Amino acid sequence: DAKTTQPPSMDCAEGRAANLPCNHSTISGNEYVYWYRQIHSQGPQYIIHGLKNNETNEMASLIITEDRKSSTLILPHATLRDTAVYYCISLLGNTGTASKLTFGTGTRLQVTL
């Protein structure tokens, strides 16, 4: 699985969009990009994943560059409850086959008033 690089921390004002970058320059053609988040003292929560097309769901949008070497997770209107550590993971396989997750140290997002 390709290594991912994320900034250690970011701040975002409540109500604004939070844009979390992830670099995965060694990603192979059949590796997906997954995003999970972990709110303090809870288990990680799945957010979204994609292969090469941009994806959107009720939680977030995922923008993957055309060369697939980086991606951005967008929380369109961040709230205080979005304060968490966000993990970007690149992984072979889709859905259930992609459950052997390799977490890095993630980005700690702090949403402020």
Add this chain to the structure above:
Amino acid sequence: ETGVTQSPTHLIKTRGQQVTLRCSSQSGHNTVSWYQQALGQGPQFIFQYYREEENGRGNFPPRFSGLQFPNYSSELNVNALELDDSALYLCASSSRVSEAFFGQGTRLTVV
């Protein structure tokens, strides 16, 4: 709420003892994965069980072992506990058509 439940929520053990942690998977999920999360670190993959068989293992010694039962619930056993085993232990369940859903974890303290 993910439907994945872990017990106990907290546990204190003495170095050298053995511990068993339990996980009930979400309905319809036949795969359970276990992770160890040390303070300030991301979760580290321990092993995965699929239909009662081990299906992949991370870089953990043999004193970390597991079981999966016919109802797909699972146990993580750790023998000869060491101080460095103190961590949050997370269980995740998944299926062929779903991503991994995590439980709230068991906080293990070894003294």
